[in-house]
Amino acid sequence: MTEALSINDVQSLLDSSPFNRFLGLHVESMDAETGRIAMRLPLRPELERGGPIAEQFHGGPVAALIDTVGDFAVSILVGGGVPTVNLRVDYLRPSGGAFLLGTATVRRLGRTFGVVDVEVTDPEGRLTAVGRGCFGARPG
Amino acid sequence: MTEALSINDVQSLLDSSPFNRFLGLHVESMDAETGRIAMRLPLRPELERGGPIAEQFHGGPVAALIDTVGDFAVSILVGGGVPTVNLRVDYLRPSGGAFLLGTATVRRLGRTFGVVDVEVTDPEGRLTAVGRGCFGARPG
Amino acid sequence: MTEALSINDVQSLLDSSPFNRFLGLHVESMDAETGRIAMRLPLRPELERGGPIAEQFHGGPVAALIDTVGDFAVSILVGGGVPTVNLRVDYLRPSGGAFLLGTATVRRLGRTFGVVDVEVTDPEGRLTAVGRGCFGARPG
Amino acid sequence: MTEALSINDVQSLLDSSPFNRFLGLHVESMDAETGRIAMRLPLRPELERGGPIAEQFHGGPVAALIDTVGDFAVSILVGGGVPTVNLRVDYLRPSGGAFLLGTATVRRLGRTFGVVDVEVTDPEGRLTAVGRGCFGARPG
Numbered sequence: 001m002t003e004a005l006s007i008n009d010v011q012s013l014l015d016s017s018p019f020n021r022f023l024g025l026h027v028e029s030m031d032a033e034t035g036r037i038a039m040r041l042p043l044r045p046e047l048e049r050g051g052p053i054a055e056q057f058h059g060g061p062v063a064a065l066i067d068t069v070g071d072f073a074v075s076i077l078v079g080g081g082v083p084t085v086n087l088r089v090d091y092l093r094p095s096g097g098a099f100l101l102g103t104a105t106v107r108r109l110g111r112t113f114g115v116v117d118v119e120v121t122d123p124e125g126r127l128t129a130v131g132r133g134c135f136g137a138r139p140g
Numbered sequence: 141m142t143e144a145l146s147i148n149d150v151q152s153l154l155d156s157s158p159f160n161r162f163l164g165l166h167v168e169s170m171d172a173e174t175g176r177i178a179m180r181l182p183l184r185p186e187l188e189r190g191g192p193i194a195e196q197f198h199g200g201p202v203a204a205l206i207d208t209v210g211d212f213a214v215s216i217l218v219g220g221g222v223p224t225v226n227l228r229v230d231y232l233r234p235s236g237g238a239f240l241l242g243t244a245t246v247r248r249l250g251r252t253f254g255v256v257d258v259e260v261t262d263p264e265g266r267l268t269a270v271g272r273g274c275f276g277a278r279p280g
Numbered sequence: 281m282t283e284a285l286s287i288n289d290v291q292s293l294l295d296s297s298p299f300n301r302f303l304g305l306h307v308e309s310m311d312a313e314t315g316r317i318a319m320r321l322p323l324r325p326e327l328e329r330g331g332p333i334a335e336q337f338h339g340g341p342v343a344a345l346i347d348t349v350g351d352f353a354v355s356i357l358v359g360g361g362v363p364t365v366n367l368r369v370d371y372l373r374p375s376g377g378a379f380l381l382g383t384a385t386v387r388r389l390g391r392t393f394g395v396v397d398v399e400v401t402d403p404e405g406r407l408t409a410v411g412r413g414c415f416g417a418r419p420g
Numbered sequence: 421m422t423e424a425l426s427i428n429d430v431q432s433l434l435d436s437s438p439f440n441r442f443l444g445l446h447v448e449s450m451d452a453e454t455g456r457i458a459m460r461l462p463l464r465p466e467l468e469r470g471g472p473i474a475e476q477f478h479g480g481p482v483a484a485l486i487d488t489v490g491d492f493a494v495s496i497l498v499g500g501g502v503p504t505v506n507l508r509v510d511y512l513r514p515s516g517g518a519f520l521l522g523t524a525t526v527r528r529l530g531r532t533f534g535v536v537d538v539e540v541t542d543p544e545g546r547l548t549a550v551g552r553g554c555f556g557a558r559p560g
Contacts, residue, residue, distance in 0.1 A: 017190035019198035050157035058159035059207050059224050064200025084199050086230040088368055090395045092388040107410055108372040112532050115370045228508055230535045232528040247550055248512040252392050255510045297470035299478035330437035338439035339487050339504050344480025364479050366510040
């Protein structure tokens with residue numbers, strides 16, 4: 001096992017990815033023991049779905065948030081970036097407001113795979129989407 | 141049933157969404173009878189995953205492509221935009237190259253839900269991801 | 281909203297299904313306010329996976345448990361049986377022991393569908409599988 | 421790579437599992453080169469869902485069929501039984517009739533996992549469910 005990643009390491013890893021930098025993802029909190037991690041996705045005009053109601057995130061960035069926060073939950077446990085094997089997203093409500101918060105919990109980390117749950121909440125704390133992903137367990 | 145959407149209608153609907161416009165999604169082909177539709181997602185720097193290998197899409201835009209092309213497959217059958225209920229993505233290979241092509245096939249359209257399969261291929265025709273989604277069947 | 285189902289109603293509904301009766305599913309607890317419900321699946325020889333280790337459930341009955349307990353979580357909130365729209369199961373560990381306990385939590389119930397999480401634990405309380413399903417919200 | 425499994429080997433492996441034997445799964449066809457495999461699940465009274473319409477399979481056995489046929493698609497390519505990592509099932513129509521046919525196609529087989537699509541059809545050839553699963557790629 002390599003050395004644990006600090007919150008600054010994780011933010012740097014995030015910022016090294018052009019897409020994550022475009023999203024403006026910010027690590028809010030993390031726990032290197034359990035893999036629990038939360039990231040904030042601020043609304044920018046390019047992320048809106050459009051339509052009659054303003055300030056709603058398109059479902060694509062919601063899925064991207066779930067992918068990234070889930071992936072990093074495993075990454076901080078194994079000490080480096082891991083591939084996403086598969087991803088599932090259930091949209092529960094429109095995701096509106098100035099930002100979304102994605103919080104990941106590792107349900108199981110084995111030798112080859114990790115399974116992670118991600119909850120997405122809006123600024124009022126309402127659950128707007130739930131995600132679950134399977135990620136590789138070896139940094140590569 | 142409302143009137144069928146033309147390929148221009150679908151491109152206009154796409155372009156009315158800031159996020160889809162940012163992605164630069166382009167409708168390549170569609171069949172209003174079956175809901176089969178294909179969209180092209182060009183690589184732009186903000187969509188790259190980063191890392192040692194250049195010109196690879198981040199998994200987030202791949203999921204967003206699957207969401208949007210799957211959603212429009214149902215939309216063109218029911219004559220208007222529909223909500224994504226849930227979405228699943230399996231990443232099979234790195235998604236590299238100048239663009240991705242997402243092709244949707246409606247597996248079932250009922251009164252309340254539609255189920256759609258989406259295949260994502262790279263410029264060399266390799267399958268890089270498969271997606272499946274459940275979408276509402278009533279424009280809203 | 282029709283009248284709430286009691287725990288006896290739910291057990292009777294379960295027992296009216298030949299497959300659920302074969303499984304021997306038993307309602308352990310339920311909360312008609314929230315849809316939270318737990319069912320016990322006893323191991324019987326026909327449910328074993330076989331192989332070198334005895335007393336392990338095959339993955340099929342684990343999926344069936346998740347389907348049924350998730351479905352009833354919505355059913356008790358809407359007052360009657362509902363269809364399963366889709367189902368996802370992540371196997372975390374071998375499911376061994378004399379029984380499994382499946383516990384469902386409704387994450388969202390809308391007008392047309394409900395999303396339910398199900399956790400499966402073995403007799404020692406270990407989480408062996410997690411499931412998530414989308415169910416219709418109208419008894420039919 | 422171990423030696424390829426014959427159709428008789430696969431039927432024997434199936435029959436070594438008490439649950440699969442209970443289901444009465446029968447290998448209809450297989451292709452050891454591609455992993456394509458089809459199995460038949462006959463209706464027996466214990467597999468019925470019950471309710472006003474007779475001769476309909478409960479969703480649990482449909483999920484179990486998808487799990488097993490998908491798993492064997494990878495198993496015949498890697499030369500031995502593999503674990504199911506996760507499983508997704510979309511129910512498209514009631515599954516009725518004297519039997520169901522589950523047909524698996526391997527979409528991708530890598531070093532650590534394989535992704536398989538499964539289609540379930542009734543005796544009249546109607547598609548009643550689609551499944552997709554992720555399976556380990558190492559026998560053990």
